[in-house]
Amino acid sequence: MYKLMLDGQISVGSPLTLAITTAGFNINSPCYEQYEFAKKILSGVVEKESLFIYIAEMDEDDDIWDYKNWAKANPLLLWNEDNSYNMEKVKDMSEKAIDAKEKGGQELINFMTKSLNVWVKYSxxxxxxxxxxxxxxxxxxxxxxxxxxxxxxxxxxxxxxxxxxxxxxxxxxxxxxxxxxxxxxxxxxxxxxxxxxxxxxxxxxxxxxxxxxxxxxxxxxxxxxxxxxxxxxxxxxxxxxxxxxxxxxxxxxxxxxxxxxxxxxxxxxxxxxxxxxxxxxxxxxxxxxxxxxxxxxxxxxxxxxxxxxxxxxxxxxxxxxxxxxxxxxxxxxxxxxxxxxxxxxxxxxxETDIEEWLEIMKEKGGEKDGNN
Missing domain, CATH: 3.30.420.240 (Nucleotidyltransferase; domain 5)
Structure with missing residues (x-):
């Protein structure tokens, strides 16, 4: 559908297409394919000046249970205008996090995808x-x-x-x-x-x-x-x-x-x-x-x-x-x-000890040859 919409604007001058979504758990979907493409553009691997990209997400190694990391994926919700945390909203999200951690399964997947914008493959x-x-x-x-x-x-x-x-x-x-x-x-x-x-x-x-x-x-x-x-x-x-x-x-x-x-x-x-x-x-x-x-x-x-x-x-x-x-x-x-x-x-x-021992033996062998 996304591709059809783009192709349908081929004759339009200065076309503008907006696409907004959150992460999901189907990594074979067009959305995930577009996400991967967008990441390549942001990292400089691919150049595409006509595409504006904004991805609100945590860093790869962030602790998903630390509320300070949640704000990266929810800037409008969890940050105030003065860059302080909106603790009322943090509290609401913390309750969801507790449920997700304790219940696991689909509850955890929903929290990670819809609240933290993390792509998850659940086997x-x-x-x-x-x-x-x-x-x-x-x-x-x-x-x-x-x-x-x-x-x-x-x-x-x-x-x-x-x-x-x-x-x-x-x-x-x-x-x-x-x-x-x-x-x-x-x-x-x-x-x-x-x-x-x-x-x-x-x-x-x-x-x-x-x-x-x-x-x-x-x-x-x-x-x-x-x-x-x-x-x-x-x-x-x-x-x-x-x-x-x-x-x-x-x-x-x-x-x-x-x-x-x-x-x-x-x-x-x-x-x-x-x-x-x-x-x-x-x-x-x-x-x-x-x-x-x-x-x-x-x-x-x-x-x-x-x-x-x-x-x-x-x-x-x-x-x-x-x-x-x-x-x-x-x-x-x-x-x-x-x-x-x-x-x-x-x-x-x-391994280091073995290498050092071999080096010593090699040096000793050289000294012996030199003495001969």
């Missing part, structure tokens, strides 16, 4: 091959990793939902994943009905703690901290790094100083998480991941995880519905991202 495909994931089951428990180094991942809920922590241990060519989750005790019955999940049984089995603090209705951050401290003490663990989702973490961070390690905010964007998400997926496929075979809460969370793709082909996990909780997966990926970074650093250092 709805399962994150892991469940048959392969089952093969990763192990008799190993945290007891087998006493005194070991590990990386911590934390996913905090915004209210009274599931909060999860994960520990990632490397042993040889394998990784062991430990997870534990928390839920306010007075939200238990509600979530058992809405999520259709046996939380009570998982609590009895020791994979979920039902917290009573903050009136048993909200996430008890202080209890989670005390649980972490006891875990580290009981198993003599050494936390080398901690990755966390910055959303809802402000009141929590100061209490993590006892870890004595780097605290790294993990930006929850496809660009930021793609490498870790793909690497964990491939590691599971290669059976390099091990976990406690009795941890059904972890299994359930991975079974719920779907993948979504941005317009650059980068992926992240998401839940299809608001009750298909994947908090454990989020915490594992936060830790996995740091594990990858540490592995890459160690690999680089090892």
């Amino acid at each position: 709805g495909a399962g994150y892991v091959d469940l048959d392969k994931f089952k093969e990763c089951e192990s008799d190993l428990t945290l007891e087998d990793f006493k005194g070991q180094e590990c990386i911590l991942g934390i996913d905090l809920s915004s209210g009274g939902d599931l909060t999860s922590i994960a520990l990632v241990f490397k042993f040889g060519d394998y990784y062991y994943i430990y997870s534990h989750s928390f839920m306010p005790i007075l939200r238990l019955e509600e979530h058992e009905k809405t999520d259709e999940a046996p939380y009570r049984m998982w609590a009895r089995q020791g994979y979920l703690t039902l917290t009573e603090g903050v009136f048993g209705l909200k996430t008890d951050y202080k209890y989670i901290i005390s649980h972490l401290k006891k875990l580290i003490e009981d198993y003599n663990l050494v936390i080398t790094a901690c990755g966390y989702d910055g959303h809802n973490a402000n009141a929590f961070l100061a209490d993590l100083d006892f870890l004595n390690c780097d605290l790294v905010e993990i930006v929850q964007s496809a660009k930021s998480l793609n490498d870790a998400t793909v690497d964990l997926q491939l590691s599971i496929q290669a059976l390099q991941v091990k976990y406690d075979k009795h941890n059904d809460l972890l299994k359930w969370s991975f079974a719920n995880a779907k993948t979504t793709q941005n317009s650059f082909g980068e992926i992240k996990v998401m839940k299809e519905t608001n009750t298909a909780r994947i908090d454990v997966v989020y915490s594992v990926i936060d830790a996995w991202k740091l594990a990858m970074a540490i592995d890459n650093t160690e690999r680089y250092n090892a």
